[in-house]
Amino acid sequence: xxxxxxxxxxxxxxxxxxxxxxxxxxxxxxxxxxxxxxxxxxxxxxxxxxxxxxxxxxxxxxxxxxxxxxxxxxxxxxxxxxxxxxxxxxxxxxxxxxxxxxxxxxxxxxxxxxxxxxxxxxxxxxxxxxxxxxxxxxxxxxxxxxxxxxxxxxxxxxxxxxxxxxxxxxxxxxxxxxxxxxxxxxxxxxxxxxxxxxxx
Amino acid sequence: xxxxxxxxxxxxxxxxxxxxxxxxxxxxxxxxxxxxxxxxxxxxxxxxxxxxxxxxxxxxxxxxxxxxxxxxxxxxxxxxxxxxxxxxxxxxxxxxxxxxxxxxxxxxxxxxxxxxxxxxxxxxxxxxxxxxxxxxxxxxxxxxxxxxxxxxxxxxxxxxxxxxxxxxxxxxxxxxxxxxxxxxxxxxxxxxxxxxxxxx
DNA sequence: AAATAGTTTAACCAAATGGTTAACTTTGCA
DNA sequence: TGCAAAGTTAACCATTTGGTTAAACTATTT
Numbered sequence: 001x002x003x004x005x006x007x008x009x010x011x012x013x014x015x016x017x018x019x020x021x022x023x024x025x026x027x028x029x030x031x032x033x034x035x036x037x038x039x040x041x042x043x044x045x046x047x048x049x050x051x052x053x054x055x056x057x058x059x060x061x062x063x064x065x066x067x068x069x070x071x072x073x074x075x076x077x078x079x080x081x082x083x084x085x086x087x088x089x090x091x092x093x094x095x096x097x098x099x100x101x102x103x104x105x106x107x108x109x110x111x112x113x114x115x116x117x118x119x120x121x122x123x124x125x126x127x128x129x130x131x132x133x134x135x136x137x138x139x140x141x142x143x144x145x146x147x148x149x150x151x152x153x154x155x156x157x158x159x160x161x162x163x164x165x166x167x168x169x170x171x172x173x174x175x176x177x178x179x180x181x182x183x184x185x186x187x188x189x190x191x192x193x194x195x196x197x198x199x200x
Numbered sequence: 201x202x203x204x205x206x207x208x209x210x211x212x213x214x215x216x217x218x219x220x221x222x223x224x225x226x227x228x229x230x231x232x233x234x235x236x237x238x239x240x241x242x243x244x245x246x247x248x249x250x251x252x253x254x255x256x257x258x259x260x261x262x263x264x265x266x267x268x269x270x271x272x273x274x275x276x277x278x279x280x281x282x283x284x285x286x287x288x289x290x291x292x293x294x295x296x297x298x299x300x301x302x303x304x305x306x307x308x309x310x311x312x313x314x315x316x317x318x319x320x321x322x323x324x325x326x327x328x329x330x331x332x333x334x335x336x337x338x339x340x341x342x343x344x345x346x347x348x349x350x351x352x353x354x355x356x357x358x359x360x361x362x363x364x365x366x367x368x369x370x371x372x373x374x375x376x377x378x379x380x381x382x383x384x385x386x387x388x389x390x391x392x393x394x395x396x397x398x399x400x
Numbered sequence: 401a402a403a404t405a406g407t408t409t410a411a412c413c414a415a416a417t418g419g420t421t422a423a424c425t426t427t428g429c430a
Numbered sequence: 431t432g433c434a435a436a437g438t439t440a441a442c443c444a445t446t447t448g449g450t451t452a453a454a455c456t457a458t459t460t
Contacts, residue, residue, distance in 0.1 A: 165311030
């Protein structure tokens, strides 16, 4: 049975195409071509485009989110956790450069489904939120609420990936090597930036 | 001649739909419905979907970008410029909440065109870049390159808009009023965050 | 008022798209 | 070996989509 292999080929191909074009922009034929199979096979293994998409999308999230949350469950000092978070997230992005744009696009397309997915898996932020509030009341970091710190962090990490096509052209003379160097630099730049902002 | 009014109705309707759904997700019929006119009128005033899209997209950018750059041409102290930039940008976003997601989606769809558009209009960052380098060499702010500071700023400003559907649900119990309050807070939070990070 | 140019509409079209069908091939196993 | 199930394919289908057309309507000009 080539079944397992074919199904896997489909998932991989769908990942490529969906990541680059999003749900709306992707074509089933394109996915089939990328996988090197007949289009009917897509519907043999997955009922519909929607189901295939969900499989891919939530497969990616299931892989990404738990790793990020687990960082905050370690017993490192708080600022080291931030450093680990930045590095881990950024490493993942560098291997999946289209992911942020993809995730945010779909966040806006069907937010309820995503929200439900996270709730179902017990993925919430209360643990991290409490941790930050404690750091603030202990006077270890300057006052800031969790949503603000979270938005700041994610924003800084994600922006150079989402904006890459423009940033690379306008700020790095469209030199991809220079831009990759820039991306790598950001791990320490962001960490330093946050540490200083939090007065640590 | 209802011409001018009809054309304007089309542009406004197209703006709404394109902002929410992007180029791929938008339907010409939907735009016609939103404008309350016959679909053929879209092609009467604009040759194609692509041309209509470009008109809308670059109309928005033409309005947004110059205002942002002019802030840095004023003679305020540098950190006040940052504050003004954050406030101005954020005010614009609050009036056009779908804009960031939209812009970044299209940045990825056709980067060359956007890059050319900016070049044609002389919209480049050299002025601001020089300004920041000068601040650093004068020792007024901690060392940081322009691309890093730019990515940090834009990321922090834009993130809560791009991620709103999820953030509001997961961090604010899906209460839109609380989220709007959060968005407003961010202007000062970001400004403070940056000032402290830059050691000012 | 007649001719003309600009505006609007309903009906239509070809291409693309997600999805189905029925026949054919391969595989696992009694 | 033979047969049932799984896997695969080409051809097909209904709907959607961007776009066109020709006729009708409206305003302007003379």
